Amino acid sequence: MTKKDIFITSAFRENSVWRQILGICSSLAVTNLMMNSLIMGLGVIFTLIFSNLTISAIRNYTPRSVRMMVQVLIIGAYVIIVDIFLRAQLPDISKQLGPYVGLIITNCIIMGRAEAFAAKNAPLDSMIDGIGAGIGYTMVLLTISSIRELFGFGSLFGFQILGNWWLKWSIMVMAPSAFFLLAIMIWIINNKYYKVKAS
Protein backbone atom coordinates (compact mmCIF):
# COMPACT_ATOMS: atom_id res chain seq x y z
CA MET A 1 0.00 0.00 0.00
CA THR A 2 1.30 3.45 -0.85
CA LYS A 3 1.36 6.19 1.78
CA LYS A 4 -1.55 7.91 0.02
CA ASP A 5 -3.56 4.67 0.15
CA ILE A 6 -2.87 4.30 3.87
CA PHE A 7 -4.15 7.80 4.49
CA ILE A 8 -7.28 7.48 2.33
CA THR A 9 -8.12 4.07 3.80
CA SER A 10 -7.89 5.18 7.42
CA ALA A 11 -9.56 8.57 6.88
CA PHE A 12 -12.36 7.64 4.47
CA ARG A 13 -12.72 4.03 3.29
CA GLU A 14 -12.34 2.54 6.75
CA ASN A 15 -13.27 5.66 8.75
CA SER A 16 -13.26 4.84 12.46
CA VAL A 17 -16.61 6.48 13.20
CA TRP A 18 -18.90 5.77 10.26
CA ARG A 19 -17.34 2.45 9.19
CA GLN A 20 -16.05 0.91 12.41
CA ILE A 21 -18.44 2.68 14.84
CA LEU A 22 -15.59 3.55 17.22
CA GLY A 23 -15.20 6.73 19.31
CA ILE A 24 -18.96 7.26 19.42
CA CYS A 25 -19.06 8.46 23.05
CA SER A 26 -17.00 11.59 22.41
CA SER A 27 -18.66 12.13 19.01
CA LEU A 28 -21.90 12.56 20.89
CA ALA A 29 -20.56 14.47 23.88
CA VAL A 30 -18.39 17.27 22.52
CA THR A 31 -20.24 18.16 19.33
CA ASN A 32 -22.45 20.99 20.61
CA LEU A 33 -19.89 23.66 19.65
CA MET A 34 -17.54 23.58 16.66
CA MET A 35 -14.61 24.99 18.63
CA ASN A 36 -14.85 22.19 21.21
CA SER A 37 -15.01 19.62 18.42
CA LEU A 38 -11.99 21.08 16.67
CA ILE A 39 -9.88 21.10 19.84
CA MET A 40 -11.02 17.57 20.72
CA GLY A 41 -10.19 16.48 17.16
CA LEU A 42 -6.74 18.06 17.33
CA GLY A 43 -6.14 16.34 20.70
CA VAL A 44 -7.06 12.97 19.19
CA ILE A 45 -4.93 13.60 16.06
CA PHE A 46 -1.92 14.49 18.26
CA THR A 47 -2.39 11.43 20.45
CA LEU A 48 -2.91 9.13 17.45
CA ILE A 49 0.19 10.39 15.61
CA PHE A 50 2.54 10.06 18.55
CA SER A 51 1.09 6.91 20.08
CA ASN A 52 1.16 5.15 16.68
CA LEU A 53 4.70 6.37 16.06
CA THR A 54 5.99 5.25 19.47
CA ILE A 55 4.16 1.93 19.53
CA SER A 56 5.40 1.15 16.03
CA ALA A 57 8.98 2.20 16.83
CA ILE A 58 9.24 -0.18 19.78
CA ARG A 59 7.09 -2.97 18.28
CA ASN A 60 10.05 -5.32 17.71
CA TYR A 61 11.14 -5.04 21.34
CA THR A 62 7.71 -5.14 22.98
CA PRO A 63 7.00 -8.52 24.60
CA ARG A 64 3.61 -9.90 23.53
CA SER A 65 2.55 -10.58 27.11
CA VAL A 66 2.73 -6.90 28.15
CA ARG A 67 1.85 -5.43 24.75
CA MET A 68 -1.46 -3.90 25.75
CA MET A 69 -0.15 -2.50 29.04
CA VAL A 70 2.63 -0.74 27.15
CA GLN A 71 0.14 0.64 24.61
CA VAL A 72 -2.19 2.00 27.30
CA LEU A 73 0.75 3.57 29.14
CA ILE A 74 2.00 5.31 25.99
CA ILE A 75 -1.50 6.50 24.99
CA GLY A 76 -2.14 7.68 28.56
CA ALA A 77 1.10 9.67 28.65
CA TYR A 78 0.30 11.52 25.41
CA VAL A 79 -3.26 12.24 26.54
CA ILE A 80 -1.96 13.72 29.81
CA ILE A 81 0.39 15.92 27.75
CA VAL A 82 -2.62 17.16 25.74
CA ASP A 83 -4.57 17.75 28.97
CA ILE A 84 -1.75 19.69 30.65
CA PHE A 85 -1.18 21.72 27.46
CA LEU A 86 -4.86 22.70 27.28
CA ARG A 87 -4.97 23.62 30.98
CA ALA A 88 -1.90 25.83 30.59
CA GLN A 89 -2.57 27.41 27.20
CA LEU A 90 -6.33 27.20 26.57
CA PRO A 91 -7.86 27.02 30.08
CA ASP A 92 -11.38 28.04 28.98
CA ILE A 93 -11.62 25.31 26.40
CA SER A 94 -10.06 22.87 28.88
CA LYS A 95 -12.86 23.68 31.34
CA GLN A 96 -15.55 23.27 28.69
CA LEU A 97 -14.18 19.92 27.52
CA GLY A 98 -13.98 18.83 31.16
CA PRO A 99 -13.41 15.11 31.63
CA TYR A 100 -13.57 14.33 27.91
CA VAL A 101 -9.90 15.14 27.30
CA GLY A 102 -8.86 12.56 29.89
CA LEU A 103 -11.28 10.16 28.29
CA ILE A 104 -9.31 10.27 25.02
CA ILE A 105 -7.33 7.45 26.73
CA THR A 106 -10.39 5.23 26.46
CA ASN A 107 -11.25 6.38 22.93
CA CYS A 108 -11.44 3.07 21.07
CA ILE A 109 -10.03 4.63 17.89
CA ILE A 110 -6.59 5.10 19.45
CA MET A 111 -6.29 1.62 20.93
CA GLY A 112 -7.83 0.24 17.73
CA ARG A 113 -5.23 1.87 15.49
CA ALA A 114 -2.42 0.85 17.85
CA GLU A 115 -3.44 -2.80 17.75
CA ALA A 116 -4.62 -3.01 14.14
CA PHE A 117 -1.90 -0.97 12.47
CA ALA A 118 0.95 0.43 14.55
CA ALA A 119 1.85 -2.91 16.19
CA LYS A 120 2.48 -4.46 12.74
CA ASN A 121 3.75 -1.66 10.49
CA ALA A 122 6.70 0.71 10.11
CA PRO A 123 6.75 3.99 12.12
CA LEU A 124 6.21 6.35 9.17
CA ASP A 125 3.27 4.33 7.81
CA SER A 126 1.79 4.17 11.32
CA MET A 127 2.10 7.91 11.66
CA ILE A 128 0.25 8.47 8.37
CA ASP A 129 -2.40 6.01 9.50
CA GLY A 130 -2.73 8.00 12.75
CA ILE A 131 -3.11 11.29 10.85
CA GLY A 132 -5.73 9.71 8.59
CA ALA A 133 -7.76 8.19 11.42
CA GLY A 134 -7.57 11.44 13.39
CA ILE A 135 -8.67 13.59 10.45
CA GLY A 136 -11.49 11.15 9.69
CA TYR A 137 -12.69 11.43 13.30
CA THR A 138 -12.36 15.24 13.36
CA MET A 139 -14.30 15.48 10.10
CA VAL A 140 -17.26 13.62 11.62
CA LEU A 141 -17.10 15.76 14.78
CA LEU A 142 -17.03 19.00 12.80
CA THR A 143 -19.88 17.93 10.50
CA ILE A 144 -22.16 17.08 13.42
CA SER A 145 -21.14 20.12 15.47
CA SER A 146 -21.65 22.52 12.54
CA ILE A 147 -25.30 21.44 12.28
CA ARG A 148 -25.79 21.46 16.06
CA GLU A 149 -24.17 24.85 16.60
CA LEU A 150 -25.93 26.47 13.63
CA PHE A 151 -29.42 25.33 14.63
CA GLY A 152 -28.86 25.36 18.39
CA PHE A 153 -27.00 28.67 18.77
CA GLY A 154 -27.33 30.29 15.33
CA SER A 155 -23.54 30.53 15.09
CA LEU A 156 -20.51 28.74 13.62
CA PHE A 157 -17.20 28.73 15.56
CA GLY A 158 -18.82 31.34 17.82
CA PHE A 159 -19.55 33.79 14.97
CA GLN A 160 -23.23 34.67 14.79
CA ILE A 161 -24.55 33.54 11.40
CA LEU A 162 -28.29 33.63 11.90
CA GLY A 163 -29.79 36.83 13.27
CA ASN A 164 -32.04 37.41 16.23
CA TRP A 165 -35.04 36.27 14.17
CA TRP A 166 -33.74 32.71 14.43
CA LEU A 167 -35.57 30.64 17.03
CA LYS A 168 -32.87 28.48 18.63
CA TRP A 169 -33.58 24.75 18.63
CA SER A 170 -32.79 23.66 22.17
CA ILE A 171 -32.87 19.99 21.12
CA MET A 172 -29.74 20.66 19.05
CA VAL A 173 -27.85 21.79 22.15
CA MET A 174 -28.79 18.64 24.04
CA ALA A 175 -27.22 15.19 23.59
CA PRO A 176 -30.13 13.44 21.79
CA SER A 177 -29.62 15.55 18.66
CA ALA A 178 -26.11 14.11 18.31
CA PHE A 179 -27.63 10.59 18.30
CA PHE A 180 -30.01 11.49 15.46
CA LEU A 181 -27.43 13.37 13.42
CA LEU A 182 -24.75 10.68 13.75
CA ALA A 183 -27.25 7.98 12.81
CA ILE A 184 -28.45 9.98 9.77
CA MET A 185 -24.84 10.59 8.73
CA ILE A 186 -23.90 6.90 8.96
CA TRP A 187 -27.08 5.98 7.07
CA ILE A 188 -26.40 8.41 4.21
CA ILE A 189 -22.75 7.37 3.84
CA ASN A 190 -23.61 3.67 3.91
CA ASN A 191 -26.28 4.12 1.25
CA LYS A 192 -24.41 6.50 -1.00
CA TYR A 193 -20.95 5.00 -0.78
CA TYR A 194 -20.64 1.45 0.51
CA LYS A 195 -23.83 0.05 -1.06
CA VAL A 196 -23.06 1.62 -4.42
CA LYS A 197 -19.54 0.22 -4.24
CA ALA A 198 -20.77 -3.25 -3.29
CA SER A 199 -23.23 -3.40 -6.17
Next chain:
Amino acid sequence: MSKDKTAFQDTQYYPVIFMLLVTIIFVGILSLFYRSTEKGIEAYKKQTYQLQVMSLFADTLSNITGISKSSFTDLKEIRVNYPKYIKEMELPIVMGKTINKKYYAASTVQDNVIGYCFDVTGSGLWGTMHGLLAVTPDFKSIINFAIYDQMETPGLGARVEEPWFKSQFAGKPMISNNLITRFSLVPEEAAPSVNQVKQITGATITSSSVLKIITAAAGELNQVFELKAQ
Protein backbone atom coordinates in the same frame (compact mmCIF):
# COMPACT_ATOMS: atom_id res chain seq x y z
CA MET B 1 7.68 -9.45 17.77
CA SER B 2 10.85 -9.63 15.75
CA LYS B 3 11.87 -13.07 14.47
CA ASP B 4 15.51 -12.71 15.51
CA LYS B 5 14.92 -12.47 19.23
CA THR B 6 17.88 -12.47 21.54
CA ALA B 7 18.21 -14.99 24.35
CA PHE B 8 17.56 -12.25 26.88
CA GLN B 9 14.21 -11.43 25.24
CA ASP B 10 13.13 -15.02 25.91
CA THR B 11 13.71 -14.85 29.63
CA GLN B 12 10.81 -14.24 32.02
CA TYR B 13 12.47 -11.09 33.36
CA TYR B 14 12.43 -9.31 30.01
CA PRO B 15 8.73 -8.21 30.03
CA VAL B 16 9.10 -6.90 33.59
CA ILE B 17 12.26 -4.94 32.84
CA PHE B 18 10.81 -3.65 29.56
CA MET B 19 7.61 -2.45 31.24
CA LEU B 20 9.62 -0.82 34.02
CA LEU B 21 11.84 1.02 31.54
CA VAL B 22 8.93 2.29 29.44
CA THR B 23 7.17 3.46 32.62
CA ILE B 24 10.25 5.31 33.89
CA ILE B 25 10.79 7.02 30.52
CA PHE B 26 7.20 8.18 30.13
CA VAL B 27 6.72 9.24 33.75
CA GLY B 28 9.96 11.22 33.39
CA ILE B 29 8.71 12.96 30.24
CA LEU B 30 5.38 13.74 31.93
CA SER B 31 7.04 15.14 35.07
CA LEU B 32 9.26 17.42 32.99
CA PHE B 33 6.32 18.64 30.93
CA TYR B 34 4.18 19.21 34.02
CA ARG B 35 6.95 21.11 35.83
CA SER B 36 7.42 23.41 32.84
CA THR B 37 3.71 24.37 32.70
CA GLU B 38 2.92 24.27 36.44
CA LYS B 39 3.44 27.99 37.00
CA GLY B 40 1.09 29.00 34.19
CA ILE B 41 -1.66 26.69 35.47
CA GLU B 42 -1.30 28.00 39.05
CA ALA B 43 -1.35 31.62 37.84
CA TYR B 44 -4.54 31.00 35.87
CA LYS B 45 -6.17 29.32 38.90
CA LYS B 46 -5.29 32.31 41.07
CA GLN B 47 -6.62 34.77 38.51
CA THR B 48 -9.93 32.96 38.05
CA TYR B 49 -10.35 32.88 41.83
CA GLN B 50 -9.70 36.61 42.05
CA LEU B 51 -12.15 37.13 39.22
CA GLN B 52 -14.80 35.21 41.18
CA VAL B 53 -14.23 37.42 44.25
CA MET B 54 -14.33 40.58 42.18
CA SER B 55 -17.41 39.68 40.14
CA LEU B 56 -19.44 39.29 43.33
CA PHE B 57 -18.97 43.02 43.85
CA ALA B 58 -19.20 43.93 40.14
CA ASP B 59 -22.65 45.53 40.33
CA THR B 60 -21.94 47.54 43.49
CA LEU B 61 -18.49 48.66 42.32
CA SER B 62 -19.87 49.65 38.94
CA ASN B 63 -22.66 51.71 40.57
CA ILE B 64 -20.29 53.56 42.88
CA THR B 65 -17.37 54.14 40.53
CA GLY B 66 -19.35 54.60 37.32
CA ILE B 67 -16.98 52.23 35.52
CA SER B 68 -18.69 49.62 33.33
CA LYS B 69 -19.51 46.29 34.98
CA SER B 70 -17.45 44.36 32.44
CA SER B 71 -14.23 45.89 33.86
CA PHE B 72 -14.86 43.90 37.03
CA THR B 73 -15.82 40.65 35.33
CA ASP B 74 -13.13 40.49 32.67
CA LEU B 75 -10.13 38.24 33.27
CA LYS B 76 -7.81 40.57 31.32
CA GLU B 77 -8.51 43.52 33.62
CA ILE B 78 -8.10 41.56 36.84
CA ARG B 79 -4.42 42.35 37.23
CA VAL B 80 -5.16 46.08 37.37
CA ASN B 81 -8.49 46.16 39.14
CA TYR B 82 -8.11 43.43 41.77
CA PRO B 83 -5.31 45.08 43.81
CA LYS B 84 -7.07 48.42 43.42
CA TYR B 85 -10.43 47.41 44.87
CA ILE B 86 -9.92 44.19 46.87
CA LYS B 87 -7.86 43.77 50.02
CA GLU B 88 -7.04 40.35 51.41
CA MET B 89 -7.31 40.33 55.20
CA GLU B 90 -7.12 38.00 58.20
CA LEU B 91 -10.08 37.67 60.54
CA PRO B 92 -9.54 38.56 64.19
CA ILE B 93 -9.13 35.61 66.52
CA VAL B 94 -12.39 35.02 68.29
CA MET B 95 -12.47 33.11 71.58
CA GLY B 96 -9.04 31.62 70.99
CA LYS B 97 -9.74 30.23 67.54
CA THR B 98 -9.62 31.72 64.10
CA ILE B 99 -13.04 31.51 62.53
CA ASN B 100 -12.00 31.85 58.94
CA LYS B 101 -8.46 32.03 57.65
CA LYS B 102 -8.91 34.73 55.09
CA TYR B 103 -11.43 37.20 53.85
CA TYR B 104 -11.60 39.90 51.26
CA ALA B 105 -12.74 43.46 51.73
CA ALA B 106 -13.98 45.35 48.70
CA SER B 107 -13.61 49.07 48.84
CA THR B 108 -13.65 52.01 46.47
CA VAL B 109 -10.72 54.37 46.07
CA GLN B 110 -11.85 56.50 49.00
CA ASP B 111 -11.34 53.52 51.33
CA ASN B 112 -15.04 53.20 51.66
CA VAL B 113 -15.66 49.51 52.43
CA ILE B 114 -18.61 48.27 50.42
CA GLY B 115 -18.58 44.68 51.54
CA TYR B 116 -16.70 41.62 52.70
CA CYS B 117 -16.25 38.33 50.91
CA PHE B 118 -15.71 35.01 52.68
CA ASP B 119 -14.54 31.69 51.30
CA VAL B 120 -17.08 29.14 52.48
CA THR B 121 -17.09 25.34 52.23
CA GLY B 122 -19.49 22.54 52.97
CA SER B 123 -20.33 19.07 51.79
CA GLY B 124 -22.48 18.51 48.73
CA LEU B 125 -23.84 15.23 47.41
CA TRP B 126 -20.56 13.80 46.08
CA GLY B 127 -17.89 15.94 47.68
CA THR B 128 -16.91 19.26 49.17
CA MET B 129 -18.34 22.40 47.60
CA HIS B 130 -16.35 25.64 47.75
CA GLY B 131 -18.10 28.97 47.47
CA LEU B 132 -17.74 32.68 48.03
CA LEU B 133 -20.18 34.71 50.06
CA ALA B 134 -20.15 38.49 49.76
CA VAL B 135 -21.95 40.43 52.50
CA THR B 136 -22.61 44.06 53.32
CA PRO B 137 -20.24 45.74 55.86
CA ASP B 138 -22.87 45.36 58.62
CA PHE B 139 -23.12 41.61 57.87
CA LYS B 140 -26.88 41.96 57.54
CA SER B 141 -27.50 41.12 53.92
CA ILE B 142 -25.95 39.11 51.14
CA ILE B 143 -24.45 41.07 48.25
CA ASN B 144 -23.83 37.99 46.13
CA PHE B 145 -23.04 34.30 46.37
CA ALA B 146 -21.26 31.86 44.10
CA ILE B 147 -20.08 28.26 44.13
CA TYR B 148 -16.72 28.08 42.35
CA ASP B 149 -15.70 24.48 42.87
CA GLN B 150 -17.91 21.42 43.18
CA MET B 151 -18.16 17.76 42.24
CA GLU B 152 -21.95 17.52 41.90
CA THR B 153 -23.82 15.51 39.25
CA PRO B 154 -23.35 17.14 35.81
CA GLY B 155 -26.66 18.47 34.52
CA LEU B 156 -28.29 18.27 37.96
CA GLY B 157 -26.39 19.41 41.06
CA ALA B 158 -23.64 20.96 38.96
CA ARG B 159 -26.19 23.61 37.95
CA VAL B 160 -25.35 25.42 41.23
CA GLU B 161 -22.81 27.28 39.12
CA GLU B 162 -25.48 28.60 36.74
CA PRO B 163 -26.16 32.37 36.94
CA TRP B 164 -29.92 32.05 37.68
CA PHE B 165 -29.20 30.00 40.80
CA LYS B 166 -26.35 32.14 42.09
CA SER B 167 -28.03 35.48 41.42
CA GLN B 168 -31.12 34.73 43.49
CA PHE B 169 -29.12 35.20 46.70
CA ALA B 170 -28.26 38.80 45.86
CA GLY B 171 -29.92 41.21 48.28
CA LYS B 172 -31.35 38.52 50.56
CA PRO B 173 -31.17 39.26 54.30
CA MET B 174 -28.58 37.24 56.19
CA ILE B 175 -29.22 38.46 59.71
CA SER B 176 -32.34 40.32 60.75
CA ASN B 177 -33.22 41.27 64.38
CA ASN B 178 -30.07 39.45 65.51
CA LEU B 179 -31.47 36.20 64.11
CA ILE B 180 -29.90 34.28 61.27
CA THR B 181 -32.24 33.96 58.29
CA ARG B 182 -33.42 30.39 57.75
CA PHE B 183 -33.88 29.98 54.01
CA SER B 184 -36.24 27.38 52.62
CA LEU B 185 -36.52 25.85 49.16
CA VAL B 186 -39.33 26.25 46.64
CA PRO B 187 -39.71 24.46 43.28
CA GLU B 188 -37.79 25.86 40.32
CA GLU B 189 -40.92 27.26 38.64
CA ALA B 190 -42.32 28.93 41.78
CA ALA B 191 -41.87 32.57 42.73
CA PRO B 192 -39.81 32.71 45.95
CA SER B 193 -40.43 35.12 48.82
CA VAL B 194 -37.59 36.94 50.66
CA ASN B 195 -36.63 33.92 52.76
CA GLN B 196 -37.10 31.40 49.99
CA VAL B 197 -34.74 30.12 47.32
CA LYS B 198 -35.61 28.30 44.09
CA GLN B 199 -34.17 24.80 44.23
CA ILE B 200 -32.58 22.94 41.34
CA THR B 201 -35.01 20.35 40.01
CA GLY B 202 -33.66 16.86 40.69
CA ALA B 203 -30.92 18.10 43.00
CA THR B 204 -32.60 18.66 46.36
CA ILE B 205 -29.55 17.53 48.37
CA THR B 206 -27.22 19.93 46.54
CA SER B 207 -29.72 22.80 46.90
CA SER B 208 -30.15 22.23 50.63
CA SER B 209 -26.37 21.87 51.04
CA VAL B 210 -25.97 25.36 49.61
CA LEU B 211 -28.46 26.68 52.17
CA LYS B 212 -26.58 24.85 54.95
CA ILE B 213 -23.29 26.41 53.81
CA ILE B 214 -24.81 29.90 53.89
CA THR B 215 -26.50 29.38 57.27
CA ALA B 216 -23.29 28.03 58.81
CA ALA B 217 -21.30 30.98 57.47
CA ALA B 218 -23.96 33.39 58.72
CA GLY B 219 -23.70 31.83 62.20
CA GLU B 220 -19.94 32.32 62.29
CA LEU B 221 -20.12 35.85 60.97
CA ASN B 222 -22.86 36.76 63.42
CA GLN B 223 -20.52 35.72 66.23
CA VAL B 224 -17.81 38.03 64.88
CA PHE B 225 -20.28 40.84 64.41
CA GLU B 226 -21.66 40.52 67.94
CA LEU B 227 -18.16 40.60 69.38
CA LYS B 228 -17.29 43.57 67.25
CA ALA B 229 -20.39 45.40 68.50
CA GLN B 230 -19.54 44.79 72.18
